[in-house]
Amino acid sequence: PILGMWMRYQYQVKDRMPFNVSADYHLGNVDRKAMERAWEALLLRHETMRTLFRSLPEGQKMMVEAFDTKKHGLEYIDIQDSEDPDTLSRKLVDERFRTMFDLENGPICKGTLIRISPERTVFFLVIHHILSDAWSRGVMEKELMALYEAFSHGLENPLQPLPFQYRDFGAWYNRRIKNDDSTALKSFWHAMFSPPHPESNLPMDFPENRRTGTYRELLLEDTRDMFRPLSDGEQEHLFGLLVSARSVKGAKYRFVLSEQSKDLLLGLAKKTDTSFFTVMSACLNLYFYRLTGQTDCMTGTMVATRTHKALAGMLGYFMNTMIYRTAIDPSLPFGDYVKSVGETVSNALTHREYPLERLLAEFDVPLDSIGSLFLNFYKVDDQDAMITDFEACHEAVDHVYFDMDLNIGEFPNGIQIECNYNRELFKKETIENIFLNFATFVPLACQNSEVKIAGMKRDGVTK
Numbered sequence: 001p002i003l004g005m006w007m008r009y010q011y012q013v014k015d016r017m018p019f020n021v022s023a024d025y026h027l028g029n030v031d032r033k034a035m036e037r038a039w040e041a042l043l044l045r046h047e048t049m050r051t052l053f054r055s056l057p058e059g060q061k062m063m064v065e066a067f068d069t070k071k072h073g074l075e076y077i078d079i080q081d082s083e084d085p086d087t088l089s090r091k092l093v094d095e096r097f098r099t100m101f102d103l104e105n106g107p108i109c110k111g112t113l114i115r116i117s118p119e120r121t122v123f124f125l126v127i128h129h130i131l132s133d134a135w136s137r138g139v140m141e142k143e144l145m146a147l148y149e150a151f152s153h154g155l156e157n158p159l160q161p162l163p164f165q166y167r168d169f170g171a172w173y174n175r176r177i178k179n180d181d182s183t184a185l186k187s188f189w190h191a192m193f194s195p196p197h198p199e200s201n202l203p204m205d206f207p208e209n210r211r212t213g214t215y216r217e218l219l220l221e222d223t224r225d226m227f228r229p230l231s232d233g234e235q236e237h238l239f240g241l242l243v244s245a246r247s248v249k250g251a252k253y254r255f256v257l258s259e260q261s262k263d264l265l266l267g268l269a270k271k272t273d274t275s276f277f278t279v280m281s282a283c284l285n286l287y288f289y290r291l292t293g294q295t296d297c298m299t300g301t302m303v304a305t306r307t308h309k310a311l312a313g314m315l316g317y318f319m320n321t322m323i324y325r326t327a328i329d330p331s332l333p334f335g336d337y338v339k340s341v342g343e344t345v346s347n348a349l350t351h352r353e354y355p356l357e358r359l360l361a362e363f364d365v366p367l368d369s370i371g372s373l374f375l376n377f378y379k380v381d382d383q384d385a386m387i388t389d390f391e392a393c394h395e396a397v398d399h400v401y402f403d404m405d406l407n408i409g410e411f412p413n414g415i416q417i418e419c420n421y422n423r424e425l426f427k428k429e430t431i432e433n434i435f436l437n438f439a440t441f442v443p444l445a446c447q448n449s450e451v452k453i454a455g456m457k458r459d460g461v462t463k
Helices: 001-010 032-045 083-099 134-151 166-178 181-190 213-220 239-245 259-271 275-291 334-350 356-363 428-447
Strands: 020-027 051-056 059-064 075-078 109-117 120-128 248-257 296-304 319-327 374-379 394-402 404-411 412-421
Touching: 001 059, 020 083, 020 134, 020 275, 032 109, 059 166, 083 109, 083 120, 083 166, 109 213, 120 394, 181 356, 213 319, 248 259, 248 428, 259 275, 259 334, 259 428, 275 296, 275 334, 275 404, 275 428, 319 356, 394 412, 412 428
Parallel strands: 075 109, 296 374, 374 404
Antiparallel strands: 020 120, 051 059, 109 120, 248 394, 248 412, 296 319, 404 412
């Protein structure tokens, strides 16, 4: 995945967008010197935060810079005397979030301390996504605060040395995938992806606009005018690049499933000894089966690959795209299908370290088999972060990378779903109709989990 993002970065020279992970913390009266020292200690601890990327004749290389206060040090901005410090602070944070990092020359991260008043300070952290993920953000926050707490009280660095650095993990991981250690992983995914591969049968308004072809065919077509030809080795790592190259104008449709529907989904998860993710995935697959008649379902999602305890304290990009395959048997009750999805997802997660790009290159799968439905799940436990706007709405977005992908948020008072879709394939009214009916379908499916799929009423499903 790292190589894929690096190639994507080079490819998008003319249309590059910020691709960052960030966090802002509203603090009280901060000891500036102690925070500067804590920031420096954090960067010295993690080579990841001082890493550069270079394309050399022998291949792509990651290089680590020595810490340079002028280049890597903490930025300090005092805005106490401005007319509106709060507005200015938000403006400064937004500007830094949009930082276009230079991965070849660095730095690839930035820390900023903004003094709003004697008792109010904002600390803002932003780092390029190529070497960071949501877990890494939590590690940075925890360690930075531990370092600051120690230094502000005159104590020494309280953190134990890291057992290894991210590039050591990368070297080990690459060796593992290339040698016999990955045999079990490869065998599992080859069985999952064995032909025949299903064709997408989503109810599109403009199916003639859908591009068809295999992974390798479309990759070579979309990168024909790239800065240089791709080697065979690079082609095995570039699912992300292909997705970026074929991005199109899209739209986002946001809607909400009620708290009652959420409770029914969680109740079925408990009844089937599965998870919210599993039940929601099964509901979506069953719903689209009712729309299209397609029983062979391939669903994509992003998964974390921190599979060893030693990786818990590491900064880096530990993510992979996982596509799992399930079959709907209309003669079985829906509850049994939920259980089968749970078993498939569990097995897939056990083998999640195998790179999707490598698998696609090995099979050269038709891209429309895997590019139909991608799901991203998140959970919000904060009781103060309730859903407040229950009205469905549309908005245009600059880039969509799949035919349809859903961001599904589990909130205390309901489920918020954002559907990003390709406007070249779907009309606005079609998307609204699909998910208006889906909102009706979910409680019916959950309440009739013991009914055979073939015998379930068609309420809430419109062809």
